[in-house]
Amino acid sequence: MGLVFSNRYKVGFASAIGLTGVYVFNILSAKKSPKKSRAVYKLATWNIAAINNNPFEYWITYDENPNYGKLMKDVETFIVNPGELDILVQDVFTDDMFQQLKAEMSAVGWDGVDEVEKLWESEYKNRKIVTEYLQDKTIGAKRLASMPDRVTNTINLADGGQVYRPTCINMYEGDLDNMEQWYSAWLEFMFHTTVDIRTKKGQELKSVHDLLLPIKRAKYPAVTEMEESICIPLQTLCGAVFDAILVHMLNTLAPSVWMPIKLELGNKLNKQKQQRTLEILEQSYVDSDIIFLQEVSAVFTDSFAQSTLPQNFVLKCPDKLDGKRDQNSMILLHKDKFSNFEEVTDIVLEFAESKIGTGDGDFFAVTCTASDGTNLLVASFHGDTNGLQTIPVTTALTRAMANDRFTECKLLFGCDANTYEQPNKKWLQISDFAEAYTGLGLTSCFGDQPDPTNYTTFNARTYLQPQLNKACKFNDRRSHGDVNPKDFILFHPEHFKAISTGKDNTGRQEYIEGIPFPTLEFPSDHGVLRTTLEML
Numbered sequence: 001m002g003l004v005f006s007n008r009y010k011v012g013f014a015s016a017i018g019l020t021g022v023y024v025f026n027i028l029s030a031k032k033s034p035k036k037s038r039a040v041y042k043l044a045t046w047n048i049a050a051i052n053n054n055p056f057e058y059w060i061t062y063d064e065n066p067n068y069g070k071l072m073k074d075v076e077t078f079i080v081n082p083g084e085l086d087i088l089v090q091d092v093f094t095d096d097m098f099q100q101l102k103a104e105m106s107a108v109g110w111d112g113v114d115e116v117e118k119l120w121e122s123e124y125k126n127r128k129i130v131t132e133y134l135q136d137k138t139i140g141a142k143r144l145a146s147m148p149d150r151v152t153n154t155i156n157l158a159d160g161g162q163v164y165r166p167t168c169i170n171m172y173e174g175d176l177d178n179m180e181q182w183y184s185a186w187l188e189f190m191f192h193t194t195v196d197i198r199t200k201k202g203q204e205l206k207s208v209h210d211l212l213l214p215i216k217r218a219k220y221p222a223v224t225e226m227e228e229s230i231c232i233p234l235q236t237l238c239g240a241v242f243d244a245i246l247v248h249m250l251n252t253l254a255p256s257v258w259m260p261i262k263l264e265l266g267n268k269l270n271k272q273k274q275q276r277t278l279e280i281l282e283q284s285y286v287d288s289d290i291i292f293l294q295e296v297s298a299v300f301t302d303s304f305a306q307s308t309l310p311q312n313f314v315l316k317c318p319d320k321l322d323g324k325r326d327q328n329s330m331i332l333l334h335k336d337k338f339s340n341f342e343e344v345t346d347i348v349l350e351f352a353e354s355k356i357g358t359g360d361g362d363f364f365a366v367t368c369t370a371s372d373g374t375n376l377l378v379a380s381f382h383g384d385t386n387g388l389q390t391i392p393v394t395t396a397l398t399r400a401m402a403n404d405r406f407t408e409c410k411l412l413f414g415c416d417a418n419t420y421e422q423p424n425k426k427w428l429q430i431s432d433f434a435e436a437y438t439g440l441g442l443t444s445c446f447g448d449q450p451d452p453t454n455y456t457t458f459n460a461r462t463y464l465q466p467q468l469n470k471a472c473k474f475n476d477r478r479s480h481g482d483v484n485p486k487d488f489i490l491f492h493p494e495h496f497k498a499i500s501t502g503k504d505n506t507g508r509q510e511y512i513e514g515i516p517f518p519t520l521e522f523p524s525d526h527g528v529l530r531t532t533l534e535m536l
Contacts (some may be wrong), residue, residue: 018164039372039535040499042168043445044285045414046294047382047488047526048277052126052518054169055156055265056464058525059477059516068261072462073252078474079463082130085252090125091242097183098125102238104191108209112230116237117284124237125295131246137469139238143215144467146447147240151211151324152189154297155189156271158196158203165189165208169245171266176259177266182247186240197300198323211324212236219357227413244465256511271522274300278307280507281332286312287529291332292414292489294382294526298323300330310335319343320360328361329380331414333368335426340369344377344405351399356392362391367409374535377401387418387428391436398440401492406519410535411442413490416526420484421452445489445501445531456487456503458516459525477516487529496533504528 012266028461052058060404062068078085090269099122102224105113139145164172166185175181193208208363216232229236250258265323274297287289291313306313313332322328333341348365350358365379379397383390399407411499430452438448446454460481463471505519517523 002170005254021028021422024367031259032362033184033320039374041289041412041496041533041535042287042530043091043255043290043292043412043533044288044488044530045294045380045412045416045487046528047294047416047487049295049518049524052273052525053171053270053332054465055167055171055269056261056462058518059462059472059474059481060265060269060519062265062520065261067211067257068265071185071254071261073474075249075463078249078253079134079468080473082128086128088125089127089129089241089245092179092248093125093127093241095125097240097244100183100187101237104187105236108191109501110233113233115226115230116233118311119234119426120237120469124241129248133241134245134468138222140467140469141220142227143220143223144227144235144238147241148212148235149242150212152239155195155197155208155211156323156326158198158298159304160299163193163195164191164244165243167243168250168262170269171270172265173263176247176257177251180246180340183244183526186243190236192384198301198321209236209268213324213359216319218355219359219389233452246464247329253382255276259389266280268520269518270416276305276521276523278303278309280523280528282308284504284507284509285530286334289334290378290412290414290532291335292378292380293330293332294380294416296328297326300328312336314318314338314341316341316343316364316366316463318361318364322359322361325359325361325530327359327382329382331366331378331380333363338368338376339371342367344400347405348379348396349393349402350396351403352392352396354392355397356389356396358389358393365397367406375409377406377411379411379413379415381413381415381417381428383416383419383428386419386426390415390417390419390428390433394437395440398442410495411491412422412496412533413442413488414529415490416486417488418486419488420457420486424453433488441492442490443493444491445498445529445533446485450488451486452485454487454503455483455513456486456527456529458483458505458514460516466478478514480515482525489524489529489531491531491533495536496535499532499534501529501531504530 021126021213050516051289102113120527133420153170155163164170166172166174166189174185191207194205196205212232213222217228298321314335315332317330343366345365363381367377369375401411417433420427420432423429460472460477461470505511505517
């Protein structure tokens, strides 16, 4: 006779054999298989924006120095409504300055210098400095001024130090009081300075001009075939003209005033940026299992090693570490919970349906084994500004997961997808991304239909930076700033479910809605996105 009968008879049976009803219950319970606890992963993803080295780039609240607000609003007026101050480019960057630049570019053996001279004569020298140069959207779309700035603005050295291009928009402390002093220092820096940097080959000594990167039409379609073929000397010219206009503008608007403001801001926003980034990770995210990072400088590896983070994490970074653009994706994994790491970045990208214009370090993927034996494919990605690479990269990941190489793996994907709330043919709307990732069999920490107003960025760029297409007026910071839902953690819904998800723009696991950042306390223009997943 078994023990399957009503509770009334169970008690009678227990009394007959001298047992209590409670003991019978325990016997019955013991016959059931104990419920196995499910693995839980605490994840975070953060674009730490290591390349933002311009103290003036974003509108910030800085009431301690009233000169800051006046300066930035004067710059806004100069660029929005220059009036008679809108002089010709050749009156700021002269023909003689161009000839000096041409001689330097020819001396290093660049192709296309003669073609650039023709463009100088026909396209650039007779433009007005504001309405026809700074405000020219095609220069922005082609990255002709912003690309050389990105690479040379602040160069992180292998020993942890930094060197700065002579310009108004970094921490360069040399004399910028007049055009002659600036240009002499600029040419010396670009063509006669060598730097010891971290590259995919290890530590290398490079001339600054050798760090300049080609501008590819595949990534920036506004660039013509001719411009692509001469993009190194062309971007050097455009970058030089841009820097010259800034020196002229600031010395016209606020001589002897703007430089102290720059240095004061830079000490708080830029020089302490990496230290503050590490502090946030150490103090608020040390209990994470996996942290996906984007836009990380190559020398972050050294700073990480000197922090307390190695007590808890291993830092995995790409074999093709890019120390030029310094926009690498990396991953922190809890050292006691994961092992057997293998980079599979190139293998995953082979599954792309067509050529993806990602640069070295933009996408990074590794396989690993969790302590419970689960095999994982973990990936980190920083999309292009308009998010046009995000769906192709996500598609490549899911196609790879279907291959025998990864069929035993579970996917965890942290990314700055660069998605946008509002529809636009030029960028990736969040609803289109959601439709794409659900169509690929994925879901996100926000679910299948993320709230387009659940923002992870709220920044507003000033007019004192090289991408004026992204600038907005002080009074338009909310309406015209970059206020968008850009960051995600993706996974397969048959593998995991999200238990909780949160954001952080303070460094304290708190998110204050409606404030622009970075701030003097929070060093990035992206918030931290965190989620807890339960394995199914």
